[in-house]
Amino acid sequence: xxxxxxxxxxxxxxxxxxxxxxxxxxxxKRYSQFLKTWSLTPSQYEVLVNIRESGRxxxxxxxxxxxxxxxxxxxxxxxxxxxxxxxxxxxxxxKYIRLTEKGNQLLDxxxxxxxxxxxxxxxxxxxxxxKRLIKLLKKVNETQINQDNE
Amino acid sequence: xxxxxxxxxxxxxxxxxxxxxxxxxxxxKRYSQFLKTWSLTPSQYEVLVNIRESGRxxxxxxxxxxxxxxxxxxxxxxxxxxxxxxxxxxxxxxKYIRLTEKGNQLLDxxxxxxxxxxxxxxxxxxxxxxKRLIKLLKKVNETQINQDNE
DNA sequence: CGTTGTTAATTGAGTACTAAATTGATAGCA
DNA sequence: TGCTATCAATTTAGTACTCAATTAACAACG
Numbered sequence: 197x198x199x200x201x202x203x204x205x206x207x208x209x210x211x212x213x214x215x216x217x218x219x220x221x222x223x224x225k226r227y228s229q230f231l232k233t234w235s236l237t238p239s240q241y242e243v244l245v246n247i248r249e250s251g252r253x254x255x256x257x258x259x260x261x262x263x264x265x266x267x268x269x270x271x272x273x274x275x276x277x278x279x280x281x282x283x284x285x286x287x288x289x290x291k292y293i294r295l296t297e298k299g300n301q302l303l304d305x306x307x308x309x310x311x312x313x314x315x316x317x318x319x320x321x322x323x324x325x326x327k328r329l330i331k332l333l334k335k336v337n338e339t340q341i342n343q344d345n346e
Numbered sequence: 347x348x349x350x351x352x353x354x355x356x357x358x359x360x361x362x363x364x365x366x367x368x369x370x371x372x373x374x375k376r377y378s379q380f381l382k383t384w385s386l387t388p389s390q391y392e393v394l395v396n397i398r399e400s401g402r403x404x405x406x407x408x409x410x411x412x413x414x415x416x417x418x419x420x421x422x423x424x425x426x427x428x429x430x431x432x433x434x435x436x437x438x439x440x441k442y443i444r445l446t447e448k449g450n451q452l453l454d455x456x457x458x459x460x461x462x463x464x465x466x467x468x469x470x471x472x473x474x475x476x477k478r479l480i481k482l483l484k485k486v487n488e489t490q491i492n493q494d495n496e
Numbered sequence: 497c498g499t500t501g502t503t504a505a506t507t508g509a510g511t512a513c514t515a516a517a518t519t520g521a522t523a524g525c526a
Numbered sequence: 527t528g529c530t531a532t533c534a535a536t537t538t539a540g541t542a543c544t545c546a547a548t549t550a551a552c553a554a555c556g
Contacts, residue, residue: 213377215487216373237511239512254535314357335471436505440503
C-alpha cells in the first residue's frame with residue numbers, strides 16, 4: 197500500500213503525527229470490532245483495566261488517567277454501573293468506583309484474549325522493534341511542551 | 347481467531363497499543379486547540395490537505411483515504427462547502443470536490459504554522475529518531491492481518 | 497421504452513465525546 | 527446557626543462520528 201498523503205513541504209514532525217494518527221485509526225477500528233464480542237467499547241474496557249489497577253479510584257482520577265472529561269466519565273460510568281460491572285460509593289464529595297464480581301469476571305475472561313489479539317496485531321514488529329517503538333512514543337509524551345490546562 | 351495460551355506477560359503488543367493511543371489522545375487535544383485559531387477541526391483540515399494533493403477527487407475516494415464513512419464525509423463536506431472552502435460538481439453519479447480560492451488561501455495561511463507547530467511538538471525526538479518512529483509505524487500498518495471489511 | 501442492477505451520495509437514528517453551566521456535599525468562618 | 531467558598535459530579539447542548547437504509551444517476555438489456 198503506497199501512501200503519499202502528505203504534500204511537498206513535508207517535515208518530519210508532521211509525518212510523525214500523520215503516521216501516529218493513521219495507525220491509531222486503523223487499529224481502533226479493528227479493536228472496536230474485537231471488543232464487540234463482549235459488547236464493550238475500547239473506552240469501557242479501559243475503564244475496567246484502570247479500576248482494577250487502582251483497586252478503587254475517584255471519577256476525577258479516572259478522567260485524568262484516561263484523558264477524558266469528567267462529564268464523559270459520568271456518562272460512561274453510569275452505563276457500566278447499570279450493567280453491573282462497577283459499583284460506586286460516595287465518601288465526602290467524592291464517588292469512589294470499584295469493580296463488582298461481575299466486572300472482575302468479565303475482565304478475567306477478556307484479558308488473555310486481548311493479550312493474544314495485540315500480539316497478533318503487532319506481529320509485524322519484532323519484540324525489539326516493539327520495545328523501540330514504545331520507547332520513542334514515551335519520549336514524545338515526556339517532552340510535552342508547557343500548555344494551559346483548565 | 348486463534349487462541350494460544352500465552353506464557354507470562356508477553357504483552358508488548360498491548361503496551362505498544364497503549365502508547366500509540368495515549369500519544370494520539372494527548373496530541374489530538376493540543377492539535378484541536380491549535381486549529382481553533384482558524385475555526386477548523388483536525389478532520390476539516392485534513393480534508394483541505396487531501397483535496398489539494400489530488401486536485402480533485404470524489405467523496406468516496408476521500409472517505410477511503412481518511413478512514414471515515416461516506417456518510418461522515420457527506421456531512422463534513424456540506425459544512426465546508428457552506429463556508430466556501432470547497433466546491434462540488436456532479437459528473438455521472440459521482441460528485442467531485444475541489445478547493446475554492448478561499449480554501450486554497452486558508453490552506454496557504456495555515457500550512458507554514460502547522461509545520462512549525464509539529465516540529466515543536468516532536469522536538470523531543472531527534473530527526474533520526476523521528477525517522478525511526480515513522481518507519482516502525484509504517485511497518486505496523488503494512489503488516490495488517492487480513493480481516494473482513496464490509 | 498421500461499425494467500433491473502449497480503454504485504455514489506444522502507439521510508436518519510444512535511453513540512461517544514466536549515465544554516460550560518449547574519448541583520451537591522462539606523469545610524470554615526462570622 | 528447561617529453564609530460563603532471549594533471542588534467533585536452531573537446535566538445540557540452541541541459536535542463528530544458510525545451503521546444501515548434509502549435515494550439518485552446512470553448502464554444495459556429485453
